[in-house]
Amino acid sequence: MKQYFIILCVFVSSLTYSQNVITDSNTYSAQELIEDILIDSNCITDVVVTNAVGGNFNGPDKSYGYFNANGSSFPFQEGIVLSTGRLINVQGPNTSLSDDDANGWGGDEDLEYALNESNTINATILEFNFRAVADQISFRYLFASEEYQEGNSNTCQYSDLFGFLIRKETETIYDNIALVPGTTTPVKVTTVHSGIPGACQPINEAYFGGWNYSNAPINFNGQTAVLTATANVIPNETYHVKLVIADEQNYRYDSAVFLEAGSFQLSTNLGPDLLLANNSALCPNETILLDASQPGTNTYRWFKNGVEIPLETNPTYLVTDAGTYNVEVVIDGTCFSYGEVVVEMAANPTVFNTTLSSCDYNLDGFTNYNLFDAETDVTNNNNALTLENFFFSEAEAISNTNPIPTPTNFDNTAINQIVYARVTNANGCISVAEVTLTFANNPIVFPLYPGCDDDTNDGITSFDLDAMEAFVLSNNNVPNTATITFYGSQSDLENQTNPLSGTYENTDSSYFDTLYVQITDNGICYAYASIYLTVNPSPELISDEDMVYCLNLFPETILLEAGILYGNPIDFNYQWQLNGTDLLESTEQISVNEVGTYTVTVTNSDGCSNTRTITVLPSNLATIQDILITEASDNNSITIVVTGEGDYEYSIDNGYFQDSNIFTNVSAGYHTIHIQDKNECGTISADVSVLGFPKFFTPNGDGYNDFWNPVGLDYMEASVTVNIFNRYGKLLKELSAFGSGWDGTFKGELLPTDDYWFVITFSNGKEYRGHFTLKR
Structure with a gap:
């Protein structure tokens, strides 16, 4: 193991000008970073760096290297750091965005495979081999990222990736040991944070270090707490480690992982912490044997809460109460390995003995129970407790043997029988409660329940069961919190079949019937009773x-x-x-x-x-709006247009009434129209004249048809002129419209049989022209 005391002293002395973490990407080689900074232990041997990959920024800066806290508040004094950007951008304060990229900077497939992710870029990698004399190694680290953004929902969705991948040198599949403690969840922005209001809830918040502001000693928006990565190894076997961090999807918003100097060390595996928060704490009277055995000629010292336990030098220690337990193992007299486990104690569940009632329909003392109906009383409605099952004895409940096979459909075998409920909490601690089985015996009598017959008064009607339920609940002996169920027969009540709902129609015309009612309160049978129905007649009325x-x-x-x-x-x-x-x-x-x-x-x-x-x-009476006349034709007609609220019929000249308001083939002359309301609200009349012209006349002195004159001229039309001409247009006679007519003479002389022509002119300019025949 190489040492660089002179260089380090010069370097450290140069760091005293600020209170932020500073970095150095050039002083140490990758081998020196791993062997001398991260490990620095004679008990971890054969350390060989096999690969180092980072961004090429066309200058001295790299994406990995050495860091020093430089007197700042950063939790590690020194160590190595791997980043997805320039190392210089790792340094505090947090006043700029680290957002670097480099040409040809790819991702890492091993990281993607281990984390089940894809599309990584800008991967920084340090790989090395090592051997250890203990069966476990560990080191401390901290993850920081620009993708931690307080109050921004992106924190819930995006995260760069990193992993501490380890495998035997002879194998190909890595295990990732950068995990949220006690889980298999990789540490990422999206798996460790304190929550974003309105976007996502906190997740693994206990392992979140906090949001970083402008005065932070590193240039990242947030960071995790100090975490420990642990791997089980086979002593003296060669292992390969791959430390890797990468951007995911794109290069934006860099991240970094900091590894504490000298923290890569031997460790002794004492098992997972037994914590209340993880539902793994010990129960009262429960013990656990800690085993720190390591191969070799070793010595052992045990500690509880930082105080050595006297005379405990065996490789195992039996824990009987809560505390933080440590072991120091000296392997072969030279290498130290340390282990720690936190043991917490959980309390047994608080349970309550209770009585469970059910309806004994035939009053023989034996009935059916759903034993789980007692759960609310046994646990006092504590949702953190679980009622697992019921047993015939307390001993069986404690040992969890011979549970009652059908607790939801249990028939008691003795009056006031006691069964035993086994209750556990989240930590698996056990308590047993007694449940005494009894039956409801609350006599309730209801008055006659009346109903009203329908229109036919046949003694059969429909009863509203919702209204009947309110009637039952109004009884002073019935709890107002009760649930009411109706049955049509005693058999249905006893067998709990065919419950009624909605409406009930009595089955015969005797004007009486009986319903059977079950009353339960909080899921427990309270009473049963009969309701006698009576059907009263309703008033019978004539039809609408x-x-x-x-x-x-x-x-x-x-x-x-x-x-x-x-x-x-x-x-x-x-x-x-x-x-x-x-x-x-x-x-x-x-x-x-x-x-x-x-x-x-x-x-x-x-x-x-x-x-x-x-x-x-x-x-109402009709109101005449118009009278439409077709006259002086071969088919004279009269149409009467009326309005009014009535239903009308029509007649002409005192003839039969008809529904149609149109009269056809009406003769020329004067007529009277009658309009009658069919609802007997009265009749109105109107006089109508229809103009017509005789086709011939025979002036022979026989007193019949001796004169030609138009008929149907309205007597109010005083300015009518009637002129008669011969076929040559000679005016023969000008008649008065209301005179006796033309007698067929001209200047006292009889005119011969022939066709003669007429022109009738009204004051409004309307004219009628035609001809007629004079016959002798």
């Missing part, structure tokens, strides 16, 4: 109906009736509503003059009700 109110008769009223079919109306109560609004009417009949939906609720002396709906619809 529609009525008509004639708006034209307002404020006259119509009479609405509740419509009771059976019974004296004075024996019922009434409530009337119009469109959902209470009318404050309480009589069997009411008078109304408003349309809408009326409901009447009729209630008898048993409190049973029935409801009838009367819809009052509007009707």
Whole structure:
């Protein structure tokens, strides 16, 4: 082992100008860093560095080398450091981002394989072989990273990787020993931190050193606590170690791992710490034998809480109480190996004896139990305790032998039988509680539970079981925290089959029925009882109906009736509503003059009700909007256009009423139209004239058809002119629209049989033209 006292003294003296960690990437070779700085022990031999890889920054700086605390608060005074960036950027204070890269700086497949990750770059690697005379080696380290970012969710997602990989020289598969203590979890930013509010919870926080601010002695945002890496080895066997750190995914945000100088040393494996936090602490009256045996001619000294235990020089020591235990092993009189284990003591669970009740349906003292229903009372609802099983004796519960095979379906074999509950805590400590089995005997009597029949009054109706449950809970003898279950028969109750829910319809028309109720409280049977159902008749009413109110008769009223079919109306109560609004009417009949939906609720002396709906619809006289006439044609027609709330029918000249508002083949002349409301709200009439022209006339003096004159002219139309022409357009006669007509003469002379022409002109300019025949 080489020594460099002069160089080191000069170097250290140059570090006194600041209070930050400083680094040196040039003074020590890789061999010297491992053999003289990290190990520095004659008991670890054949140390040979086989590989050193780092970033090429085209200058003297490297990504690995020596560091010194330089009087700062950094927990290691000196050691070696491996980084994913320039070593110069490791030095404090934490005032800049270490974010380095270098050409051709690759990753490491062994690291990726060991940590089950991928895509590493910028890997810094130191590999070496060694042999040790003990069966365990260990060293202390600390991981720091720029990817620790306080309050930033990236801390929950991203982390550079590092590993301390070890294997036998003759093997190829590495074990990673850079693990969270007591786990197989690699140490990373994402596995050791104090949590990011709103992003991720703390994880392994006990091993997080803290966030670094601008006055930190290193240039990284956060760091772990001081951790120990431990590996079991075969004495005097050659092992290969690969110390490696790498960026993951990209080069951004560098990280570093610091290894304490001289901490790579022999160690004695005393086993894992037995801690309350890890649920591995010893239970009362439990012991553990610590074994520090090492090959060779050795001596042993044991310590408890830093004080040597007198006369304890054997390779084993029996621990009976809590403490920090250390062993010092001198191997072959020259090499020292140290081991330590922390032993904590856990208390036995606090449990409580209790009584478990169940329903004894046939009152013979024997019934069925779910023994786990007693768990809440036995553990006092302590979720940190586990009720493992039940036993017939306390001894069997303690030894965990012959558990009751069906504890959830257990039939007691003796009255007031006692079974024993075995309870454990997270550390495996045991307590036993007695559970006395009894049965519920809380007699409860319910009054008749009434229901109301439906419209048919056949003695069968539906009962709302939710309302019935409230009825049961209202009984003063029933706990208000109870759970209620209904059954349709005693057999179903005893067999716990076919529980009822929702609604229940009684099965016959006797107006009576029985339900069976089980009452449990906090999962424990409290009582069972019968509920006797009675079905009371409901008022029977006539069917819903529609009525008509004639708006034209307002404020006259119509009479609405509740419509009771059976019974004296004075024996019922009434409530009337119009469109959902209470009318404050309480009589069997009411008078109304408003349309809408009326409901009447009729209630008898048993409190049973029935409801009838009367819809009052509007009707009214018709209002004529228009009369459309097709006249002076071969098919005269009249169309009546009306509005109104009624349902109308129509007749002409006192004929039969029809639904259609159109009359066809109407003769020319004057007519009377009648419009009648089918709901008997009245009839209105209108006079209508239809214009027509005779096709011929026979002026022969027989008193029949002796004159030609238009028919259907509205008598209000006073300015109508009627002119008659012969076929040559000669005006023969100008008639008065309301005179007797033309007698077929011109200037006193009879005109011959022929066709003659007419033009009728109205005051609005409308004209009718046509011709007719004069026959002699």
